[in-house]
Amino acid sequence: MNLQEKNKKGIELYKRAKEIIPGGTQLLSKRPEMFLPDLWPSYYQKAKGCYVWDLDGNKYLDFAYMGIGACILGYADEDINKAAKEAIDNGSMNTLNCPEEVELAELLLKIHPWAGMVRYARTGGESMAVAIRIARAYSGKDKVAFCGYHGWSDWYLSSNLANDKNLDGHLLSGLAPNGVPRGLTGTMLPFHYNKIEELEKIVSESNDIGVIVMEPMKFQADSSGFVKKVREIADKIKAVLIFDEITVGFRFNIGGSHLKLGINPDMAVFAKGISNGFPMGAIIGKKEIMQSAQTSFISSTYWTERIGPTAAIATINKMIKENVPEYLEKTGLAIKNGLAKKAEEHGVKLHIEGFPAMLHISFDYPNAQAIRTLYTQEMLKKGVLASGGIYVSLAFKEEHIKEFLEAVDEVFPILSKAIKENKVEQMLEGPIAHTSFQRLN
Amino acid sequence: MNLQEKNKKGIELYKRAKEIIPGGTQLLSKRPEMFLPDLWPSYYQKAKGCYVWDLDGNKYLDFAYMGIGACILGYADEDINKAAKEAIDNGSMNTLNCPEEVELAELLLKIHPWAGMVRYARTGGESMAVAIRIARAYSGKDKVAFCGYHGWSDWYLSSNLANDKNLDGHLLSGLAPNGVPRGLTGTMLPFHYNKIEELEKIVSESNDIGVIVMEPMKFQADSSGFVKKVREIADKIKAVLIFDEITVGFRFNIGGSHLKLGINPDMAVFAKGISNGFPMGAIIGKKEIMQSAQTSFISSTYWTERIGPTAAIATINKMIKENVPEYLEKTGLAIKNGLAKKAEEHGVKLHIEGFPAMLHISFDYPNAQAIRTLYTQEMLKKGVLASGGIYVSLAFKEEHIKEFLEAVDEVFPILSKAIKENKVEQMLEGPIAHTSFQRLN
Numbered sequence: 058m059n060l061q062e063k064n065k066k067g068i069e070l071y072k073r074a075k076e077i078i079p080g081g082t083q084l085l086s087k088r089p090e091m092f093l094p095d096l097w098p099s100y101y102q103k104a105k106g107c108y109v110w111d112l113d114g115n116k117y118l119d120f121a122y123m124g125i126g127a128c129i130l131g132y133a134d135e136d137i138n139k140a141a142k143e144a145i146d147n148g149s150m151n152t153l154n155c156p157e158e159v160e161l162a163e164l165l166l167k168i169h170p171w172a173g174m175v176r177y178a179r180t181g182g183e184s185m186a187v188a189i190r191i192a193r194a195y196s197g198k199d200k201v202a203f204c205g206y207h208g209w210s211d212w213y214l215s216s217n218l219a220n221d222k223n224l225d226g227h228l229l230s231g232l233a234p235n236g237v238p239r240g241l242t243g244t245m246l247p248f249h250y251n252k253i254e255e256l257e258k259i260v261s262e263s264n265d266i267g268v269i270v271m272e273p274m275k276f277q278a279d280s281s282g283f284v285k286k287v288r289e290i291a292d293k294i295k296a297v298l299i300f301d302e303i304t305v306g307f308r309f310n311i312g313g314s315h316l317k318l319g320i321n322p323d324m325a326v327f328a329k330g331i332s333n334g335f336p337m338g339a340i341i342g343k344k345e346i347m348q349s350a351q352t353s354f355i356s357s358t359y360w361t362e363r364i365g366p367t368a369a370i371a372t373i374n375k376m377i378k379e380n381v382p383e384y385l386e387k388t389g390l391a392i393k394n395g396l397a398k399k400a401e402e403h404g405v406k407l408h409i410e411g412f413p414a415m416l417h418i419s420f421d422y423p424n425a426q427a428i429r430t431l432y433t434q435e436m437l438k439k440g441v442l443a444s445g446g447i448y449v450s451l452a453f454k455e456e457h458i459k460e461f462l463e464a465v466d467e468v469f470p471i472l473s474k475a476i477k478e479n480k481v482e483q484m485l486e487g488p489i490a491h492t493s494f495q496r497l498n
Numbered sequence: 499m500n501l502q503e504k505n506k507k508g509i510e511l512y513k514r515a516k517e518i519i520p521g522g523t524q525l526l527s528k529r530p531e532m533f534l535p536d537l538w539p540s541y542y543q544k545a546k547g548c549y550v551w552d553l554d555g556n557k558y559l560d561f562a563y564m565g566i567g568a569c570i571l572g573y574a575d576e577d578i579n580k581a582a583k584e585a586i587d588n589g590s591m592n593t594l595n596c597p598e599e600v601e602l603a604e605l606l607l608k609i610h611p612w613a614g615m616v617r618y619a620r621t622g623g624e625s626m627a628v629a630i631r632i633a634r635a636y637s638g639k640d641k642v643a644f645c646g647y648h649g650w651s652d653w654y655l656s657s658n659l660a661n662d663k664n665l666d667g668h669l670l671s672g673l674a675p676n677g678v679p680r681g682l683t684g685t686m687l688p689f690h691y692n693k694i695e696e697l698e699k700i701v702s703e704s705n706d707i708g709v710i711v712m713e714p715m716k717f718q719a720d721s722s723g724f725v726k727k728v729r730e731i732a733d734k735i736k737a738v739l740i741f742d743e744i745t746v747g748f749r750f751n752i753g754g755s756h757l758k759l760g761i762n763p764d765m766a767v768f769a770k771g772i773s774n775g776f777p778m779g780a781i782i783g784k785k786e787i788m789q790s791a792q793t794s795f796i797s798s799t800y801w802t803e804r805i806g807p808t809a810a811i812a813t814i815n816k817m818i819k820e821n822v823p824e825y826l827e828k829t830g831l832a833i834k835n836g837l838a839k840k841a842e843e844h845g846v847k848l849h850i851e852g853f854p855a856m857l858h859i860s861f862d863y864p865n866a867q868a869i870r871t872l873y874t875q876e877m878l879k880k881g882v883l884a885s886g887g888i889y890v891s892l893a894f895k896e897e898h899i900k901e902f903l904e905a906v907d908e909v910f911p912i913l914s915k916a917i918k919e920n921k922v923e924q925m926l927e928g929p930i931a932h933t934s935f936q937r938l939n
Contacts, residue, residue: 067594070597070600071595073600074595074599074600074603077600077603077604077607077614077615077616078599078600078603078615078616078617079615079617079632079788079789079790079791079792080791080792080796082595082599082802083595083599083617083618083797083798083801083802084797084798084799084801084802085795085797086797086799087593087594087595087802098594099594099595100594100595100596100597100600101589101592101594101595101596101597102588102597103588103589104588104589104591104592105589109589109592109593109594111594112597119592119593121593122593123593124591124592124593124799125593125799125802126799127591127799127800127803128591128592132589132591132592133586133587133588133589133590138586138587141586142583142586145574145579145582145583145586146574146579147543147544147545147574148542148544148545148546148550148573148574148775149574149775149776150545150565150568150569150573150774150775150776151542151545151550151560151565151569151573152528152550152560152562152563152564152565152566152883153508153528153539153540153541153542153550153552153883154512154515154523154524154528154540154541154542155541155542156511156541156542156543156553158515158519158523158524159511159514159515159518159519159541162515162518162519163518166518173518174518174519174520175518175519176519176520176524177524178621179620179621179624179777179800180619180620180621180624180798180799180800180801181798181799181800182624182798183620183621183623183624183798186651186652189677190652190677190678191520191677192677193676193677193678193679194676194677195677199679199680199681208798209795209796209797209798210627211627211631211651211652211653212652212679214794214795228795229795232795233793233794234794234795235634235635235790235793235794236630236631236632236633236634236635236636236790236793236794237631237634237794238634238640238653238681238682238685239640240640240679240681240682240683240684240685241679241681241682242681243681244679244681328799328800329799329800333591334589334590334591334803335590335591335803335805336620336777336800336803336805336806337800338800347520348520349520349676349677350520350521351520351521351937351938352674352676352677352937353655353674353675353676353677353678354526354650354655354669354670354673354675354935355521355650356524356525356526356527356650357524357525357621357622357623357624357649357650358525358527358565358566358567358568358621358622358769358770359568359620359621359622359769359770359777359778359779360524360525360621361523361524361525361528361566362568362775362776362777364776364777364805365777442593442594494795496792496793497792
């Protein structure tokens with residue numbers, strides 16, 4: 058089977074895209090080069106449940122990222138779509154405000170009793186920028202200690218102005234923060250997950266940290282009470298503690314993952330988890346902190362449209378009603394176990410990390426990325442989108458796990474043989490997938 | 499008629515909103531206090547064409563801001579809604595990319611032949627932040643000379659760090675930029691529309707201006723070739739010239755208003771004008787400048803969803819097909835003339851400024867804002883949303899202009915009498931409308 062021929066329309070459109078869109082896509086994680094350079098279908102015409110139809114009419118099972126984590130309930134979920142379409146029929150924008158933004162605020166505050174107020178944006182990056190603005194306005198201090206990835210905005214990327222290795226291990230290695238004003242140099246201080254000594258060092262050397270921001274959990278488990286210690290440090294230095302729940306919120310439990318940890322921040326930010334693919338972001342926080350929004354200017358027209366909060370209300374209510382996080386855990390565990398079994402059967406050294414609802418997989422070989430590329434290539438031929446992660450969805454039913462594992466059962470022997478015969482690179486029909494940010498031509 | 503009783507549900511919900519949403523709304527221009535404090539309906543349940551139904555079931559004609567300028571084609575336009583709902587049915591988010599983002603790029607580049615590449619965001623403020631990032635990355639310089647309003651982001655609000663009057667006349671008077679890092683002080687240099695000498699002074703005193711940003715037109719006409727002179731200065735100092743077309747683009751003509759002026763920028767930004775109320779933003783620019791996006795990290799999940807570009811394609815194509823800008827001009831002119839005639843007939847001193855498609859009205863009296871509030875109050879009683887501006891829409895037909903002017907015909911005598919008898923404030927059933935940013939309790 059010739060992938061070039063099979064994915065002809067998608068491959069051609071992406072070539073054109075790179076001529077008129079710098080970097081080809083709007084999101085690094087959706088770049089075809091991150092999956093299977095030159096051969097990835099790249100575009101879809103239709104999606105339903107966990108299936109995707111590309112421009113060439115090929116049908117795929119998406120056991121990769123399910124909308125880069127944004128579609129926990131599956132693609133085109135009937136209930137959420139119905140709510141969104143009703144909002145559209147009734148006018149999704151107006152001179153007056155939509156009542157759904159108050160209803161959603163009530164719902165988020167009910168789930169997070171520690172919080173007292175809510176603001177909205179429409180993307181994750183923007184929501185984080187709003188949160189940082191409010192936290193800085195409240196604390197009166199500019200410096201932020203951070204752990205993990207928090208978007209593309211100036212406040213975050215400025216991390217690399219002082220030292221181009223500051224974002225290593227958080228975002229991408231050696232990223233040049235071009236276009237970020239140099240005046241922000243020194244405002245961002247990095248620490249790593251589970252390394253409390255790094256944060257301790259930061260606060261011992263700097264007495265003007267106003268904000269601490271982190272993802273409370275992601276691929277690693279909290280060890281020796283790390284997050285609790287961060288909370289204690291924040292209290293001690295009177296810093297605003299922000300939890301970025303954009304990727305993890307509502308995936309492991311109803312609400313922020315901090316509820317599972319039993320540790321409350323001062324503010325939390327949600328986006329991808331709450332609206333099943335419709336643009337939405339929410340910033341929640343303690344009342345006295347959130348009121349600082351009123352001492353700054355934080356205002357945008359599209360933050361007032363109706364689809365975002367409508368979809369969020371429908372999504373959260375469905376997640377509660379069907380206990381989706383429990384289903385994701387059970388399903389993710391079945392996938393993890395099935396995959397581990399196949400790896401063992403076929404003698405493929407596979408690492409599976411992360412929580413069941415959001416698995417990260419890697420091949421334990423020196424040429425790991427070439428093998429991962431070959432895996433993606435061969436799974437694609439079997440009709441499955443597969444890469445270095447599996448974002449579990451409510452749309453994953455038993456038959457889909459079976460379909461996935463059957464494909465794996467055919468592909469792992471190919472990998473195993475190629476690895477043994479040292480022919481992985483030779484078997485690739487295109488270049489090895491990128492692992493980082495690269496300039497595209 | 500008791501407005502408190504008539505708008506009961508909306509008034510009560512807004513009271514609750516202020517307890518759980520700092521500032522009550524997500525957009526300053528949608529604050530009830532900006533229209534009619536304590537009595538404004540505040541929320542809508544349904545909107546169609548230029549009519550709005552509030553929570554209490556009252557029906558209003560919207561001759562105010564039509565979604566704060568975001569609904570040029572009218573509320574719930576059948577054609578755009580159909581396209582958006584199809585995108586939803588076919589899955590509006592995916593692991594693969596949506597082909598509509600390439601199609602929209604082709605369309606924007608066809609309309610703006612000076613531009614070579616396109617990026618997207620989902621709100622206007624975010625789109626401006628992307629544009630500034632790319633322009634700074636290209637120029638290698640941090641300083642920006644600016645004119646007008648460009649959103650809530652750090653790069654823009656930092657204008658007031660050096661001098662809290664820098665944003666006077668651009669955004670709002672005396673705004674404290676709380677939460678904006680002090681390291682950005684001095685990066686923003688303001689100049690006013692039609693005052694080329696101010697920009698000349700900036701560039702004569704500073705040799706490190708990398709970017710000039712402005713709205714090419716808004717309420718004032720370009721006098722003595724102001725915009726052309728800005729273009730010449732940008733060329734001379736090799737600064738990237740960005741036109742913010744968020745409010746004005748596609749309103750006066752198909753494409754950016756700069757096409758009407760005959761002056762091309764290096765980059766242009768669109769949002770509210772292009773997608774009839776669905777969150778969308780587009781940044782277009784010359785190829786060599788836009789490619790600088792690849793030297794920075796500019797990436798966000800929701801920028802990849804499908805509804806925004808789908809709605810934009812449908813909106814732009816409809817605007818072309820029906821020559822909407824011409825209709826807006828003709829209609830706006832009829833409203834302007836009708837309103838001026840009524841003012842004269844009833845002896846009300848009224849200023850009507852701006853281009854016909856986007857009228858700004860003010861009362862020429864010392865207590866102008868009290869009179870404007872009374873106008874809003876009395877028009878509301880007649881079933882019309884009215885304020886200090888009229889954003890003309892394709893949904894405005896002859897019968898709506900007639901309906902509006904009949905209400906004006908009944909309200910202007912009330913104003914005229916109140917002004918003569920010095921009873922304006924006395925006749926207000928609530929406080930005078932806010933004209934600026936104020937903390938709400």
